[in-house]
Amino acid sequence: MATLEIRDLHVTVEADNATKEILKGVDLTVKQGETHAIMGPNGSGKSTLAYSLAGHPKYTITSGTVTLDGENVLDMTVDERARAGLFLAMQYPVEIPGVSVSNFLRTSATAVRGEAPKLRTWVKEVKETMAGLQMDPSFAERNVNEGFSGGEKKRHEILQLELLKPKIAILDETDSGLDVDALRVVSEGVNRVRETGEVGTLLITHYTRILRYIKPDFVHVFANGRIAESGGAELADKLENEGYEAYVKGGASA
């Protein structure tokens, strides 16, 4: 079983000619087959954690370690991380003008699998996965995220997730901005991947409503750049009722 281990991770970002520490000692272990939800106030560093794991150049790791199956993830390029089995669905997916969804997916799959998927089975796989996510087949010919609605972008992220079959998937607010039907469709996609037992999922969210569809094994409260408390699914209900006040006291989060 693949294991992502984050130990005492500290991350800074350069902003306004100053260095600001955003992550202040994150400890987290995610194993293949497990689902972890991370909840926390705005600006507490959740997306920073996601970007840092994916290797975004804006974020500097000042100390701590991240390993996947004992291999040092922090030494890997963004490409190598993807090949090692890390996947990030971004809170704000970027547009890639001039690159069709179909080309993008095939290029990504080729990079991750180490060889080009066989065309006939691939086309079928893409079609079926798109149908499962109730995406119109015409999306395959559109440029990545260009003019996509918020919900369409999120479906496209889950389409990638289902096709790329990572070991560890980080989903940053995949539920934000989704209507009730889209939320169900996207959750079903995540659950299909999850049911294989071959992916560990880190679900960053603000809302317990997605957790009605995707049952987390663990819930973590993220506050002030670290995990302040961990528990089971019941912790999400407590947060919904009581908010984060108890966790952010004594240090503003932003």
Ligand SMILES: Nc1ncnc2c1ncn2[C@@H]1O[C@H](COP(=O)(O)OP(=O)(O)OP(=O)(O)O)[C@@H](O)[C@H]1O
């Ligand atoms: N590239 C950057 N430049 C400047 N500041 C940044 C950058 N990235 C993150 N920050 C700051 O780091 C803090 C944490 O941001 P982050 O996006 O990680 O929060 P978050 O927990 O994901 O919040 P939200 O729930 O609103 O998505 C914020 O104060 C943010 O302004």
Ligand SMILES: [Mg+2]
């Ligand atoms: Mg965020």
